[in-house]
Amino acid sequence: MADAIEVHELSKSYRIGQMQAAYGTLRDSLTRTAARVTRHEQPQGREVIWALRDVSFSVREGEVLGVIGRNGAGKSTLLKLLTRITAPTSGRAIIRGRVGSLLEVGTGFNPELTGRENVFLNGSILGMKRREIQRKFDDIVEFSGIAKFIDTPVKRYSSGMYVRLAFSVAAHLEPEILLVDEVLAVGDAEFQQRCLGRMEDFSGTGRTVLFVSHNMQTINQLCDRVIWLDGGAIAENGDPSGVVSHYLHTASVSGSTLSWTDDESAPGDNLARLLAVRVVNETGETVDTTDVRDGVGVEIRFRVLREGPPVFAKIKVRGRQGDVAFNAMDIGQMETPTAPGVYSVTAWIPPNLLNEGTATVDVAVCTLQAPKLLPRAQRAEAVAFGVVDPGDGDSARGLFTGQLRGAVRPLLEWTGQRLD
Amino acid sequence: MSQSQLEAPPERVDDEPRFDEAHLDPDRRVVVIRPASRWPHLDLRELWHYRELMFRLVWRDVVVRYKQTFLGITWALLVPTLTTAIYAIVFGKFAKFPHGNTAYPVLTAAGVVPMQYFASALTLSSTSLVTNLPLVTKVYFPRVMLPMAAVVVPLVDLFFGMIVLVGMMAIYDTWPSGIEVVFAPAFIGLAVVTALGIGFLLSTFAARWRDVPYMIPVFLQILPLVSGVMYAINEIPEKWQWIFAFNPMAGVITGWRWALLGEAEPNWGQMSISVAMGLLLFTLGLAVFRTNEPRFADTI
Numbered sequence: 001m002a003d004a005i006e007v008h009e010l011s012k013s014y015r016i017g018q019m020q021a022a023y024g025t026l027r028d029s030l031t032r033t034a035a036r037v038t039r040h041e042q043p044q045g046r047e048v049i050w051a052l053r054d055v056s057f058s059v060r061e062g063e064v065l066g067v068i069g070r071n072g073a074g075k076s077t078l079l080k081l082l083t084r085i086t087a088p089t090s091g092r093a094i095i096r097g098r099v100g101s102l103l104e105v106g107t108g109f110n111p112e113l114t115g116r117e118n119v120f121l122n123g124s125i126l127g128m129k130r131r132e133i134q135r136k137f138d139d140i141v142e143f144s145g146i147a148k149f150i151d152t153p154v155k156r157y158s159s160g161m162y163v164r165l166a167f168s169v170a171a172h173l174e175p176e177i178l179l180v181d182e183v184l185a186v187g188d189a190e191f192q193q194r195c196l197g198r199m200e201d202f203s204g205t206g207r208t209v210l211f212v213s214h215n216m217q218t219i220n221q222l223c224d225r226v227i228w229l230d231g232g233a234i235a236e237n238g239d240p241s242g243v244v245s246h247y248l249h250t251a252s253v254s255g256s257t258l259s260w261t262d263d264e265s266a267p268g269d270n271l272a273r274l275l276a277v278r279v280v281n282e283t284g285e286t287v288d289t290t291d292v293r294d295g296v297g298v299e300i301r302f303r304v305l306r307e308g309p310p311v312f313a314k315i316k317v318r319g320r321q322g323d324v325a326f327n328a329m330d331i332g333q334m335e336t337p338t339a340p341g342v343y344s345v346t347a348w349i350p351p352n353l354l355n356e357g358t359a360t361v362d363v364a365v366c367t368l369q370a371p372k373l374l375p376r377a378q379r380a381e382a383v384a385f386g387v388v389d390p391g392d393g394d395s396a397r398g399l400f401t402g403q404l405r406g407a408v409r410p411l412l413e414w415t416g417q418r419l420d
Numbered sequence: 421m422s423q424s425q426l427e428a429p430p431e432r433v434d435d436e437p438r439f440d441e442a443h444l445d446p447d448r449r450v451v452v453i454r455p456a457s458r459w460p461h462l463d464l465r466e467l468w469h470y471r472e473l474m475f476r477l478v479w480r481d482v483v484v485r486y487k488q489t490f491l492g493i494t495w496a497l498l499v500p501t502l503t504t505a506i507y508a509i510v511f512g513k514f515a516k517f518p519h520g521n522t523a524y525p526v527l528t529a530a531g532v533v534p535m536q537y538f539a540s541a542l543t544l545s546s547t548s549l550v551t552n553l554p555l556v557t558k559v560y561f562p563r564v565m566l567p568m569a570a571v572v573v574p575l576v577d578l579f580f581g582m583i584v585l586v587g588m589m590a591i592y593d594t595w596p597s598g599i600e601v602v603f604a605p606a607f608i609g610l611a612v613v614t615a616l617g618i619g620f621l622l623s624t625f626a627a628r629w630r631d632v633p634y635m636i637p638v639f640l641q642i643l644p645l646v647s648g649v650m651y652a653i654n655e656i657p658e659k660w661q662w663i664f665a666f667n668p669m670a671g672v673i674t675g676w677r678w679a680l681l682g683e684a685e686p687n688w689g690q691m692s693i694s695v696a697m698g699l700l701l702f703t704l705g706l707a708v709f710r711t712n713e714p715r716f717a718d719t720i
């Protein structure tokens with residue numbers, strides 16, 4: 001049987017200028033051009049971002065393929081290319097069968113038109129033929145549950161009614177290939193649930209589904225196979241549980257939070273497991289950037305599984321070059337044995353210690369086996385956060401605005417006097 | 421051997437969800453996605469495939485246009501009537517513009533009606549990409565259908581404008597002098613092609629820069645003055661007429677008066693310039709539009 005979707009070395013690049021000037025006025029463009037000519041500047045448009053680069057894969061007919069990856073990994077771009085909303089820069093894809101997508105729910109609904117008129121309009125936009133819509137019309141209205149208001153302009157609908165009708169049209173599209181972007185699926189939790197339910201029904205009937213999601217549990221549950229996109233390329237393509245666990249172990253390198261949903265995949269041994277790590281500010285909110293003059297905390301949540309030796313958390317902070325700035329551990333917990341249970345500890349990094357740039361943090365939960373530290377659960381590059389200096393003159397750089405080397409940049413106390 | 425194995429396999433037709441015919445069409449079942457071709461062309465087969473959507477887009481705009489207006493479709497009669505009346509009073513009565521054998525109000529109405537079509541078609545098609553932004557960024561269909569639908573929509577207004585014009589012709593007893601009346605639709609065709617060409621150009625432009633809505637009204641205020649709406653082109657010195665011929669709308673209005681009001685036959689040399697300009701704008705506009713089409717969703 002032929003593959004429903006074949007993707008051969010598909011790439012999509014954007015010029016950075018193109019993205020920035022998306023809402024420019026003509027004058028902006030003219031001034032930029034003039035500046036380029038008079039000052040011999042490099043054209044700004046030259047810098048290119050590859051949203052997707054040489055991606056190849058195929059989806060068999062009837063297969064449910066999950067696509068995972070961090071934000072900006074190229075998932076949405078892939079969907080946009082497969083739905084032909086935008087054209088690839090190079091490569092090609094072959095799609096066999098009618099494509100429908102749940103990202104188009106309610107697209108083209110016109111508030112002035114009645115529900116009935118919108119069903120026909122939206123159906124046509126989604127690619128249904130008039131006869132097909134006529135045939136399914138009663139089902140669509142019944143499924144939406146708003147038969148009473150079908151001849152009322154949709155601008156008088158509540159948002160719930162609106163979504164119900166829109167979803168009902170999309171749900172009756174009966175595509176052979178369904179593309180779903182959970183991130184883009186609008187609506188409340190109930191509606192999201194209906195989307196998922198519809199998807200499950202769908203995969204049950206042997207049709208092809210390509211499903212983009214951040215919810216690893218759903219991916220594991222629904223998909224036959226998973227593709228992990230990273231930086232526009234396929235990092236891994238294979239069995240869901242394998243790919244998902246590899247993704248969870250490496251993907252969130254640059255995030256300021258990291259958590260493990262189940263104990264099985266969480267790093268650790270028979271004594272301790274890591275549960276979550278996040279970067280917090282002084283009021284306890286999760287942050288991904290901190291002012292160099294403020295303190296910042298690394299909150300580590302872990303579970304102790306049994307009675308045993310004292311268990312304590314440890315962090316290793318690296319500066320922007322990847323060199324180790326320092327190690328620190330929870331010395332208060334090194335003496336008394338730790339009872340089983342869930343613990344949350346926060347390591348507070350004082351103000352004016354780290355240098356500017358991105359700091360990454362390795363976390364570990366350890367026991368002491370003198371003279372060595374024994375890591376029981378650990379994760380390298382668990383979280384990262386940015387350190388910025390607004391340059392107000394009261395940080396360690398004072399009035400100096402150039403580069404200051406070093407993994408740390410402490411604000412030292414200086415003493416002295418005139419000697420002559 | 422058990423009983424069940426002897427039975428014929430059950431018919432699966434009825435419990436399987438039925439697909440429509442479109443994707444069983446062997447041409448359309450397989451879609452190949454590849455980079456946009458370097459040479460823009462109009463894929464007529466694809467347009468034909470999407471004809472129902474085209475119809476829906478036109479239908480939507482026609483319905484929405486007069487929904488929730490108090491006078492509804494009456495506006496389509498009132499606007500040309502009032503405009504003609506004002507022109508007739510200001511230019512015909514006070515300024516005493518020359519009008520040859522034809523009564524001034526009829527002469528003007530024959531200019532006002534196609535000009536109003538052109539103004540609407542131009543405005544709607546130039547803004548069509550931006551006003552349909554959710555469609556452009558969410559669904560695939562040939563984008564040329566948006567400006568195309570936009571020039572079809574005001575044909576409804578043109579139809580009502582024709583009622584006004586024919587009414588005026590009856591009042592002033594001015595009738596086509598012969599067979600040339602059959603050419604009247606051809607001149608409207610020229611207006612459609614020109615509006616579409618400029619619409620292609622400006623909508624491409626508007627996808628990138630939001631200056632277009634400011635440019636159009638200025639352009640549309642000047643245009644009637646240089647198209648001979650409130651005067652007959654053949655009343656001006658001939659050497660100037662040749663310059664006016666580069667404006668396709670001047671050709672449309674002159675030709676329309678010849679076909680419908682029995683005015684003097686147009687200078688066919690000038691008319692060919694108008695037609696050539698219209699076709700040139702159309703071709704240029706289409707090429708620019710198709711070249712930029714793959715990037716609309718990224719830049720709009």
